[in-house]
Amino acid sequence: MKKKVTIKTISESAGVSPSIVSRIFSGKAKQYRIAQKTERKVLALAEKLGYRPNYFAKSLNSTQTFSIGLIFANTVDSFLGSIMEGVEARLRDTEYQMVVATCDNSPELERVELERMLYRQTDGIIIYPSALPLGEVYPTAHLAQQKAKPTPFVVIGREIPFESDFVLFSDYEAGELAARNFLDTGCRKFAAVTLPIECSSNRDRIKGFTETLEKAGIDKNNIVVSVANPDNSPKRSDLKKLEGTDAMFAINSSLLVEFAHTLAKAGVISSLKGYAPGMESFQHLLPLSGTFLPMPGREMGWQAADILLDKIISGNRDFMVKRLDWPEPVIIQAT
Amino acid sequence: MKKKVTIKTISESAGVSPSIVSRIFSGKAKQYRIAQKTERKVLALAEKLGYRPNYFAKSLNSTQTFSIGLIFANTVDSFLGSIMEGVEARLRDTEYQMVVATCDNSPELERVELERMLYRQTDGIIIYPSALPLGEVYPTAHLAQQKAKPTPFVVIGREIPFESDFVLFSDYEAGELAARNFLDTGCRKFAAVTLPIECSSNRDRIKGFTETLEKAGIDKNNIVVSVANPDNSPKRSDLKKLEGTDAMFAINSSLLVEFAHTLAKAGVISSLKGYAPGMESFQHLLPLSGTFLPMPGREMGWQAADILLDKIISGNRDFMVKRLDWPEPVIIQAT
DNA sequence: ATGAAAGCGCTAACAG
DNA sequence: CTGTTAGCGCTTTCAT
Numbered sequence: 001m002k003k004k005v006t007i008k009t010i011s012e013s014a015g016v017s018p019s020i021v022s023r024i025f026s027g028k029a030k031q032y033r034i035a036q037k038t039e040r041k042v043l044a045l046a047e048k049l050g051y052r053p054n055y056f057a058k059s060l061n062s063t064q065t066f067s068i069g070l071i072f073a074n075t076v077d078s079f080l081g082s083i084m085e086g087v088e089a090r091l092r093d094t095e096y097q098m099v100v101a102t103c104d105n106s107p108e109l110e111r112v113e114l115e116r117m118l119y120r121q122t123d124g125i126i127i128y129p130s131a132l133p134l135g136e137v138y139p140t141a142h143l144a145q146q147k148a149k150p151t152p153f154v155v156i157g158r159e160i161p162f163e164s165d166f167v168l169f170s171d172y173e174a175g176e177l178a179a180r181n182f183l184d185t186g187c188r189k190f191a192a193v194t195l196p197i198e199c200s201s202n203r204d205r206i207k208g209f210t211e212t213l214e215k216a217g218i219d220k221n222n223i224v225v226s227v228a229n230p231d232n233s234p235k236r237s238d239l240k241k242l243e244g245t246d247a248m249f250a251i252n253s254s255l256l257v258e259f260a261h262t263l264a265k266a267g268v269i270s271s272l273k274g275y276a277p278g279m280e281s282f283q284h285l286l287p288l289s290g291t292f293l294p295m296p297g298r299e300m301g302w303q304a305a306d307i308l309l310d311k312i313i314s315g316n317r318d319f320m321v322k323r324l325d326w327p328e329p330v331i332i333q334a335t
Numbered sequence: 336m337k338k339k340v341t342i343k344t345i346s347e348s349a350g351v352s353p354s355i356v357s358r359i360f361s362g363k364a365k366q367y368r369i370a371q372k373t374e375r376k377v378l379a380l381a382e383k384l385g386y387r388p389n390y391f392a393k394s395l396n397s398t399q400t401f402s403i404g405l406i407f408a409n410t411v412d413s414f415l416g417s418i419m420e421g422v423e424a425r426l427r428d429t430e431y432q433m434v435v436a437t438c439d440n441s442p443e444l445e446r447v448e449l450e451r452m453l454y455r456q457t458d459g460i461i462i463y464p465s466a467l468p469l470g471e472v473y474p475t476a477h478l479a480q481q482k483a484k485p486t487p488f489v490v491i492g493r494e495i496p497f498e499s500d501f502v503l504f505s506d507y508e509a510g511e512l513a514a515r516n517f518l519d520t521g522c523r524k525f526a527a528v529t530l531p532i533e534c535s536s537n538r539d540r541i542k543g544f545t546e547t548l549e550k551a552g553i554d555k556n557n558i559v560v561s562v563a564n565p566d567n568s569p570k571r572s573d574l575k576k577l578e579g580t581d582a583m584f585a586i587n588s589s590l591l592v593e594f595a596h597t598l599a600k601a602g603v604i605s606s607l608k609g610y611a612p613g614m615e616s617f618q619h620l621l622p623l624s625g626t627f628l629p630m631p632g633r634e635m636g637w638q639a640a641d642i643l644l645d646k647i648i649s650g651n652r653d654f655m656v657k658r659l660d661w662p663e664p665v666i667i668q669a670t
Numbered sequence: 671a672t673g674a675a676a677g678c679g680c681t682a683a684c685a686g
Numbered sequence: 687c688t689g690t691t692a693g694c695g696c697t698t699t700c701a702t
Binding site: 052054055056057059060065067075076077078080081082084085088097098099100101102116119120121254257258261280281282285286 | 387390394400402412413415416423433436437454455456589593
Binding site: 339341342343353354356357358360361388389391392393394395396397 | 694695696697698
């Protein structure tokens with residue numbers, strides 16, 4: 001039932017003024033040329049009494065809250081988790097904390113969570129924006145802030161039509177790489193598999209793939225783009241079109257695995273080369289040959305946090321777009 | 336470049352005192368019998384001027400911060416993500432926010448993050464505690480708080496030797512169920528597979544399995560407990576011991592899949608019944624028959640948050656332990 | 671039903 | 687090198 005110990009408690013029992021204590025604890029001892037012995041005395045006393053500066057009092061007049069917000073479009077899975085990990089890694093050894101929220105791919109909920117964070121005055125926000133059903137357009141109105149000193153934010157993982165900082169994966173290049181690889185190894189009939197979800201990463205991956213093939217003079221009839229059902233399974237009506245495919249690029253690894261299996265079982269394909277961003281736990285156990293591009297989630301998170309901190313600290317207003325490549329590709333041979 | 340609008344701004348342009356405005360915004364209008372028309376006037380004005388009460392000023396003298404902390408032992412994956420989702424679901428429509436941190440299975444880091452949250456005065460904390468290498472004991476000193484009104488916390492997922500609230504999975508029962516099922520279907524040689532990680536969930540699952548078998552009179556020679564390598568692969572030296580196994584329980588689904596495959600490929604087993612908590616994306620594609628018990632992560636998170644809120648609001652000091660079962664088991668037939 | 675005033679714990683001029 | 691004095695924006699007696 002000890003009383004709470006504040007700056008005043010310390011200042012009194014040290015026989016100095018509160019300002020001295022405040023200065024010491026805000027790391028301004030040097031700047032104010034505080035006597036070494038005074039500082040030591042205060043520090044010792046604080047330690048002894050178990051003093052902890054009050055976070056709220058501090059933030060109240062400094063308008064720095066040392067918390068940054070993360071808003072994720074959906075439930076955190078291992079990709080989003082790795083982004084979080086990267087952010088946290090960058091934040092270690094700073095005073096910063098992460099406040100996180102998810103918004104179930106709803107721009108409206110996204111807005112609500114954003115508002116909430118602005119209200120709580122997070123110093124900056126990282127946002128992995130909602131993806132919508134095919135055809136719908138991501139609204140950006142909620143991202144505009146009319147304040148003189150707007151809260152900086154960084155968009156991660158998905159490009160949106162709004163001027164901002166971005167940390168993205170090399171989506172287009174991933175598709176391009178897949179196409180090149182297929183072309184180099186003599187494949188003839190190509191499939192690109194995606195999901196019925198509107199977002200830049202899906203779009204750009206597929207685009208990188210198909211454009212590269214087309215530039216190489218592949219006949220459009222030999223490039224099939226298939227949009228899967230939401231549960232990753234192929235649409236029945238696409239089965240025939242996919243017949244004889246010998247090279248398949250998918251927007252992510254689980255989709256690739258699912259497709260390859262289903263098509264093989266249906267007898268629509270025999271052997272197949274696969275290519276996809278992402279990694280699944282058991283791909284090495286599966287009867288599938290393919291190349292997987294691990295997603296640099298951790299690095300993306302780190303970079304996003306780094307940009308954010310820079311903006312917060314330096315007040316820098318320029319926007320930057322950073323595209324990160326995959327680490328070493330992982331090649332799986334059919335067993 | 337609008338000036339910030341505070342209680343004072345409102346009170347002035349409404350021609351009332353700041354206290355009135357404060358009362359209205361703290362939902363104490365009734366209690367103070369504030370005139371309907373005054374309230375309406377203030378509310379209208381606030382709306383018009385875009386007033387938002389200042390979170391820090393509020394928390395400064397109320398000691399309620401409306402944030403709850405989550406500390407996870409490791410990088411958030413889909414299980415931990417589902418816990419987060421559950422917590423968030425419970426918190427929706429409250430004022431509460433989540434602050435999250437991970438601690439890389441290090442009790443020391445765990446302590447640091449905990450302290451940080453206490454410093455920031457989160458109203459409550461949910462902690463998924465660190466698991467240690469086999470043989471080490473989880474230290475609990477950092478969890479003790481000597482304050483008069485300690486910050487309530489709930490431990491989730493893993494039991495630790497500390498008096499507290501717990502929200503756990505029915506670990507023992509999962510092992511027991513597997514054993515029963517194997518016995519009922521006439522299996523003869525049993526394996527229990529675990530990881531070299533010290534935590535209650537692993538321990539209890541295995542215990543539930545082996546104890547049930549022993550009680551049923553199974554000879555100990557027919558119950559092999561195998562501790563995998565940290566990368567999920569079987570120890571070379573365990574291969575012979577596992578020869579002829581026809582029923583395998585593993586502490587989680589990915590371990591089961593990995594073991595089943597490796598053993599089958601090594602020719603150590605032929606057909607096998609498997610049982611494990613968890614779900615993997617491709618188990619239905621794998622040549623494996625087994626029963627999987629989906630983890631109730633979301634429900635666990637929800638319950639933990641619910642208990643926490645109750646403690647925060649009611650000040651209730653009793654401890655409770657909640658064990659949650661798996662939802663409907665998922666049965667996979669070899670293809 | 672409303673107001674005045676004291677403070678929550680800390681910071682930031684402005685004096686010395 | 688140190689102290690004094692105002693606040694930050696809100697809540698909360700205590701009056702009226």
